[in-house]
Amino acid sequence: MDVDTPGPGPSSSKHLPRSTSVPFQPPGDLTVGYVYSSEMTSHFNPAGHQEAPERITRIWQAIVNAKLNLKMQWLPIRPVTKAEALLVHSQTTWDLIETFQYMTEQQVVDSEAYYEQLSLYVMPGTTRAARLSCGGVIEACLAVARGRLRKVFAICRPPGHHAEPDQSMGFCFFNNVAVAARVVQQMTPIKRILILDWSPYVGNGTQRAFNDDPSVLYISLHRYDGGSFYPCGEFGGMASCGEGSGLGFSVNIPWPEKGMGDPDYIHAFQRVVMPIAMEFAPELVIISAGFDAALGDELGECKVSPAGYAHMTHMLSGLAGGRLVVALEGGYNLDATMHSALAVTKVILGEAPEQLPPMHASEVATETVYLVAKEQSKYWKSIDTKSCEPREDVEPLTFSIPEILQAHRAHYLHTNYRMMQVPLLGGLLQDSFTGNVLCTQDLFENKTLVVLAHEFGNLRMELESAMTCDLSLERSYLIDFTKELMRWITGEGYALIDVNLYPKPFSSTSTNRKNAGRYDEAAALLLYLWDNFIQLSGAQRIVFIGHGPGCQPLMDLIDARFNSVTKSVKGIVQVVGYSKVPVTPKKSDELRTWYAKNSCVLLPANHHMFRPDAIQNNKKHGILCPIEELQPVRIVMQGLPAIQEFMKDQLAKH
Template sequence: MAEPMDVDNEGPSTSKRTLTRSISVPFQPPKDLTVGYIYSTEMTSHFDPRGHQEAPERITRIWQAIVNEKYNTKMQWLPIRPVTKAEALLVHSQNTWDLIEAFQYMSEQQVVDSEAYYDQLSLYVMAGTTRAARLSCGGVIEACVAVARGRLKKVFAICRPPGHHAEPDQSMGFCFFNNVAVAARVVQKLTPIKRILILDWDVHHGNGTQRAFNDDPSVLYISIHRYDGGTFYPCGEFGSMASCGEGAGLGFSVNIPWPEKGMGDADYIHAFQRIVMPIAMEFAPELVIISAGFDAADGDELGECKVSPTGYAHMTHMLSGLAGGHLVVALEGGYNVDATTNSALAVTKVILGEAPDPLPPMRASETATETIYLVAKEQSKHWKCIDTKGCEPREEVESISFSIPEILKAHREHYLYTNFQMMQVPLLSVLENPFTGQVMCTRDLFENKTLIVLAHEFGNLRLELESSATCDLNLERSYLIDFTKELMRWINSEGHALLDVNLFPKPFAAQNTKRSHKKTGRYDEGTALLIYLWDNFIHLSGAQNIIFIGHGPACQPVMELIDARCSFFSAIFTWLLLTRFPVVNSITKRVKAVIQVVGNGKVPVTPKKSDELRSWYGKCSYVLLPSNHYIFGPESNHSWKKHGMLCPVEESQPVKIIMRGLPGIQDFIKAQLAKRS
């Protein structure tokens, strides 16, 4: 398919070209589309006959791939036009403009004579350079203005030559006009949008873009690039992590300088999660521009890094969540044509609304984590959102480190032993890893007439924030709420045995707590643990009065235990157990109370195996609910009638419900024990 027509409104000399090219305008999608593109083969008029990495195929191949996938039919074409002098001078000097304008008048001999001079600037020039450079810059302007004015949500500017190395007073590094810098200034001048984020993931530092906004707090410039101690192009200390802007713009330049080649998806995603996205969200841009160089792509010999198309897609997806989705992707570098094309196509899919392909399990390299930690230390001087401690590499201390839940569980184990002389219950190897130290019992488990089984999940961490805007934690004022303390004191004072079961698996355990037994054919870890405890400890104990107390998400495993063991014994081995083992219906004969403390979530199901079981449950059930629970509302299906005694509490959080409802729990247990005795 042919490329779109070009429009140049700056002189009559182009009218004939415009007219003759009008027949090559491709199918135009409906005007109500929200994604657009910029492209023209006139930008291929800049080329080096000797051969060069920055070749026309960089954009023609991207365009052809988009056409092959028919993505162009889902995108709105934006007419391209050259940058004007007034626009260029918003960033560049008069001398820079004059030099670029002069290229179009150079003879072949002048081009040859100037090669040595421009080689030292990493440039090549020819008569077609002027037109291509002005169209490339003008195309990015049109893309940004269209998004800033609300005509489109997202635009991909498939433009060359690139621009991010072009400084206000000097073209360099394959770049002539700084496309994104000029476009940002035009947007600020012509639209209400003033706060702009430029994210530069080109493998080279965008020295020109940072230079244009180095003292300007209205533009946040973030660059992820190879630095190699200042020896990687464009070289020098300007792209170091300590280069953070100056004057009013101090802190609004963020450099993430990789110290070596070979950085990949895990490293870039780590940089996004720890540095890019937190700072971007605190800055809250009104427009996001990606300086999308694909020379960090796997296979690019200049960049020598390993970012995949999927990695670029995920970074685009994260940036799409900023600025209300207002995003411009402007092509910069990328010199392996296949890698650049595939990466650009992956980005196009994302801006069209498709989800990025999944990434495999990854872990950032030691080099990346150390770099991000150092960047975090530097940027924490300017941004409240940066958590330096959270970025600290753990490889060297991981074997001797402990997570906060592990520390708190160890503390609770010590508390139960010290205050109630409770011991660990031995577990099977399959349960030991996720639940070791989380099942404790009093010493009289097998002798006491009354046993209370308290099933719960991890206590509530009450975290105090220093600032609600940045979510920084004030650790000195944070604490753990353990609602079980008062309940356990009461159980101990009454002389009952206690089995305390924390159903929250350790962080490294495989969790499946949200899947039901009916859907998976197997129980989750919490239910499996309770069944194991029933079969090997509770059922074999001497307790004739067993009380179950389930709190929050632990209510469901308690009910699944009752359902599993009642149906197991009655449906399969009833005849055997009646004749040889007096344990049939052990739950219904020995369990005197089932207490559930739930929040605003769904109330666990009631037993459904038999009328006898439902009748038993109705007589020993006690459920504490917030008074505004849906079960009390007009839309309720009256399922509450199956639960026996319901106690509404004027609280909404389970931790507060049990604190307010503790006297009622105590009275219910006493009444059940007295009635059954």
């Protein structure tokens, strides 16, 4: 039986009356839970609508198909009580939502135009679904706040973050997260709560609910478009920071246009979200998880990937002692929402987020984050405005990390081996790779030549704080895995061409390039070097060594110039990490046979290529050399004797 009397305000010590939620005791080995009920599909529009029941059923089915539900504790759902709802909403709002269940078909039709202007549709099933959605989020938050579970995913609809205290709107009826936060403050010792809203629409209802309350920190990343993006107006702009005692406890990161993606959101997290969140030190984190910023959502028109959502969740999981609730809000591309929600679920279950590619925040995003940082630095000591300053503003004074590493490598190779730069002609190669290719001075005299293709060494960056990604420069360093290899090559008297295939990240041709584009540029560079230098060098015995990303472009070169390559190349070495599969030539059976006789592949001993089911693929390569080393960056160091033995054997044959 629901209790329908209003509860006390958040500052009162009197306890809120309890509902009839079912008590439970989760098994000791389950620390993550979920809230889901098909009853929330009772709210639907027969004519079709973006906010459809399939939004939650698709997520649930994906979790079941991945068998993740077996690792999670089910939480019974129940409807929000009137007393709980009135902690945030007005009596009028409660009464109106209650009347929906009694509407006749004609009343639904007659009221359609009115509710459309509020971006709502209503029907008799709306009341039950809206109350269950709000009650489900409450139960999720209470389970975490009381220590029964560490993390919970509330797969609930309709959403809630647009619902204001006095007005349902924007597909939302009750403000699920806001009501849940108030109930937690009333019913548990937890008082300090962070609500992070990553929907592309500002959660106007949530911010209004706590606009003057310093106990709840509301942070939102959303499209603003100068105030013209839903729900429109100045509320949600970067200067909208709360009022009264809540001034500074509303943080809005308003993107000025569509198309914002992973680099932009991660940049905002590192520079603004996490520093403020850590300074606030919440006791509970609630994510208003609207997946309508996902790539493919036609309403949000942003480009956040499932991996992007996973990384944001991972960062937030480190706050509040790991106490985290993910509450579904929007998300209207069913596939994108499903994949994004699944990625988030895996993270709260303890899986590492999928690796993101190298990326740079857009100019628009860095400018926005800089302006937000300036605004929020009035209220938060942890905000470093200078570190947020867009690079474009100080471009003449800056060097990128790859540029610094490139200069270091050129200096090191010249000082120790008297190596010199190989000139590159042509716009694309010159812009991207000038200074990346160096050779020993005996290039055109030595009969034996080694071509080493790689990307620059591994940076080991020690962090002052894992939450903000601030670097500790004194404890960071560069690992150059080629040092011992180059020392041996030059000590044997072989000529050497060192090819760094990492293009300049800020050249006009390389900005925002995809990995496939980088491989194409690298292959073009090696073709250029073969046609203009290697073939003309007079070397009769050539050995190719590819490390990591350098393997594929070398094999592309062999395919493209197989007639000349097979005459002078006597050995190919591929040094491969865990995630890479060694590649083989594709042109002809004759070329593949030649490769199998002249190749050596170094792999971690536990690489999947050594599994019994990979034996057939193993036959495509010459020597497969397992290295007992868990760190891919150390495979060259541990495998150096094998490389030396292979090269000496191959060169001795010719």
